[in-house]
Amino acid sequence: MLELAILGLLHGSPLHGYELRQRLKATLGTFRAFSYGSLYPTLRRMKEAGWLCEDDGNAEVVAGAPALTGRRGKVVYKLTAEGKERFQELLAEAGPTSWEDETFGVHFAFFGQTDPEVRVRILEGRRSRLEERREGVRTTLARTRSRLDRYTLQLQEHGLESVEREVRWLTELIETERRSTVPPAVPTPNPEERGAP
Amino acid sequence: MLELAILGLLHGSPLHGYELRQRLKATLGTFRAFSYGSLYPTLRRMKEAGWLCEDDGNAEVVAGAPALTGRRGKVVYKLTAEGKERFQELLAEAGPTSWEDETFGVHFAFFGQTDPEVRVRILEGRRSRLEERREGVRTTLARTRSRLDRYTLQLQEHGLESVEREVRWLTELIETERRSTVPPAVPTPNPEERGAP
DNA sequence: TTCGTCATGTAATGGGTTACATGATTAC
DNA sequence: GTAATCATGTAACCCATTACATGACGAA
Numbered sequence: 455m456l457e458l459a460i461l462g463l464l465h466g467s468p469l470h471g472y473e474l475r476q477r478l479k480a481t482l483g484t485f486r487a488f489s490y491g492s493l494y495p496t497l498r499r500m501k502e503a504g505w506l507c508e509d510d511g512n513a514e515v516v517a518g519a520p521a522l523t524g525r526r527g528k529v530v531y532k533l534t535a536e537g538k539e540r541f542q543e544l545l546a547e548a549g550p551t552s553w554e555d556e557t558f559g560v561h562f563a564f565f566g567q568t569d570p571e572v573r574v575r576i577l578e579g580r581r582s583r584l585e586e587r588r589e590g591v592r593t594t595l596a597r598t599r600s601r602l603d604r605y606t607l608q609l610q611e612h613g614l615e616s617v618e619r620e621v622r623w624l625t626e627l628i629e630t631e632r633r634s635t636v637p638p639a640v641p642t643p644n645p646e647e648r649g650a651p
Numbered sequence: 652m653l654e655l656a657i658l659g660l661l662h663g664s665p666l667h668g669y670e671l672r673q674r675l676k677a678t679l680g681t682f683r684a685f686s687y688g689s690l691y692p693t694l695r696r697m698k699e700a701g702w703l704c705e706d707d708g709n710a711e712v713v714a715g716a717p718a719l720t721g722r723r724g725k726v727v728y729k730l731t732a733e734g735k736e737r738f739q740e741l742l743a744e745a746g747p748t749s750w751e752d753e754t755f756g757v758h759f760a761f762f763g764q765t766d767p768e769v770r771v772r773i774l775e776g777r778r779s780r781l782e783e784r785r786e787g788v789r790t791t792l793a794r795t796r797s798r799l800d801r802y803t804l805q806l807q808e809h810g811l812e813s814v815e816r817e818v819r820w821l822t823e824l825i826e827t828e829r830r831s832t833v834p835p836a837v838p839t840p841n842p843e844e845r846g847a848p
Numbered sequence: 849t850t851c852g853t854c855a856t857g858t859a860a861t862g863g864g865t866t867a868c869a870t871g872a873t874t875a876c
Numbered sequence: 877g878t879a880a881t882c883a884t885g886t887a888a889c890c891c892a893t894t895a896c897a898t899g900a901c902g903a904a
Contacts, residue, residue, distance in 0.1 A: 456891080472855050480791055492892050494857055527900080528855065565802035594677055605762035612820055616813065623809055653863080669883050689864050691885055724872075725883065 455557060456488055456496050461505065461533065461541040462564040468509040468532035471497055485560065497531060505537035546572050548579060570635050574628060581624040588617045652754060653685055653693050658702065658730065658738040659761040665706040665729035668694055682757065694728060702734035743769050745776060767832050771825060778821040785814045 463469060463477050471494055479487035500506045509532040533541070545561065545568050558580050565573050591614050599607065660666060660674050668691055676684035697703045706729040730738070742758065742765050755777050762770050788811050796804065 470855075471857095480787070489893055490856075491858085491894070496891095498857095559806065562806050563803055566800040590677070603763040606760055608824070609756065609759050612817075616816075619813075619816075620809075627805070667883075668885095686865055687884075688866070688886080693863095695885095 455560060456492060457500065458541070458544045458560050458564075459485055459488075460496065460500065461537060461544065462560070462567070464506065464531060464533045465538070465541060465564075465567060468530050470528040470530045472528070474531075485563075486556075497529075500537075501531065503536075505534060505540050506531040507534050508532075541567070545569075548576060554583075570631065574631050574635075577624055577628050577631065581621055581628070584617050584621050584624070588614065588621065591617070652757060653689060654697065655738070655741045655761075656682055656685075656757050657693065657697065658734060658741065659757070659764070661703065661728060661730045662735070662738060662761075662764060665727050667725040667727045669725070671728075682760075683753075694726075697734075698728065700733075702731060702737050703728045704731050705729075738764070742766075745773060751780075767828065771828050771832070774821055774825045774828065778818055778825070781814050781818050781821070785811065785818065788814070 459478060460474065463474060469477065471490070474497075475487060475490065475493055478485045497506065501508075509530040545564060548561075558576070561568070561576055568576075591610060595602075595610055595614065602610070656675060657671065660671060666674065668687070671694075672684060672687065672690055675682045694703065698705075706727040742761060745758075755773070758765070758773055765773075788807060792799075792807055792811070799807070
């Protein structure tokens with residue numbers, strides 16, 4: 455999870471740990487702010503695994519720059535080739551466990567870097583899960599509605615509506631994906647008549 | 652979390668571990684299905700702490716009942732007096748950390764057993780958190796909207812709507828609570844001149 | 849010169865999961 | 877009698893958090 459998020463953010467541009475964390479909570483609103491206690495060790499592990507390396511900014515710019523005294527400055531990381539591979543691997547990989555809430559959010563956030571097919575697969579996976587859950591809630595609600603107290607009922611119904619709402623959202627997204635993906639066969643029916651790209 | 656959920660469910664009626672788990676995922680749709688690997692050890696700890704004890708069903712009913720051979724049958728737990736205290740304690744206790752999602756759900760599920768004041772406090776706490784989050788998202792969205800890719804934008808906006816929706820829900824709930832709770836001071840200012848409420 | 853914030857890190861701990869091992873009960 | 881499922885439990889691990897320690901740098 456953290457790993458995927460890191461790879462994804464670093465895919466954009468090299469960053470050091472501290473800023474990475476800011477991005478995690480702010481830039482992508484989905485992620486929670488992982489603590490440094492998990493962030494830094496993870497960065498180290500990933501570096502050791504060969505997915506990241508330190509970025510010296512090409513050693514360019516001011517050679518005798520202001521105070522890089524004694525070291526202990528920022529440590530800027532960037533993706534290695536293996537890191538990029540690993541990123542794609544993680545994006546595509548998806549045991550059904552993987553669609554649970556947070557993970558889905560992270561995957562979704564990097565859809566821009568994801569294969570169209572994988573996107574649809576992930577969206578559909580998520581939707582199935584939610585539909586299962588929806589049916590579960592509906593069933594128990596139908597069976598136990600009368601026995602439930604006011605609050606439990608409120609909670610269930612609110613939950614149910616949330617799920618229904620998200621299912622609709624996903625359905626729209628899936629349709630959009632399908633429309634924008636060129637259907638495998640049927641290659642561009644009419645090469646003429648096209649204005650702007 | 653698990654602890655509170657267990658205390659809450661056991662508050663209703665004595666249960667054994669296995670059934671407890673079914674209830675966790677089904678009866679209260681809010682909870683996820685904690686694994687036995689966490690459930691049973693937790694039950695043991697809680698028993699050792701004196702919050703639970705085994706329930707022998709009052710030794711009543713059929714004395715030579717069908718097959719309670721050798722033992723290793725169900726272990727039915729019920730709350731002790733300390734357990735009930737502990738439950739109330741956990742319900743009321745709420746460092747602001749505590750309003751995060753899951754915890755809120757569990758607290759809410761037991762609102763029937765919770766003090767009216769505590770209920771309002773929890774609802775308002777949750778709402779503030781969500782409002783903070785909402786503002787955060789709105790701000791970053793306003794600042795970075797143009798730089799965001801299609802998917803990130805979708806995600807943010809969907810998230811924002813979810814939050815807004817929940818805030819409205821909470822506001823309604825709070826109002827309902829307030830109406831049903833007799834206002835502390837101000838004992839009916841003017842018994843006359845009031846048509847409909 | 850001191851305070852806030854940027855910046856990196858470690859150690860202890862927490863709260864859960866997975867995988868595994870085992871036995872009892874019920875339905876076929 | 878055997879398979880499914882009810883029922884209890886342990887051990888190893890995972891992924892994160894908290895609390896702590898350290899230090900650089902800019903602004904008041």
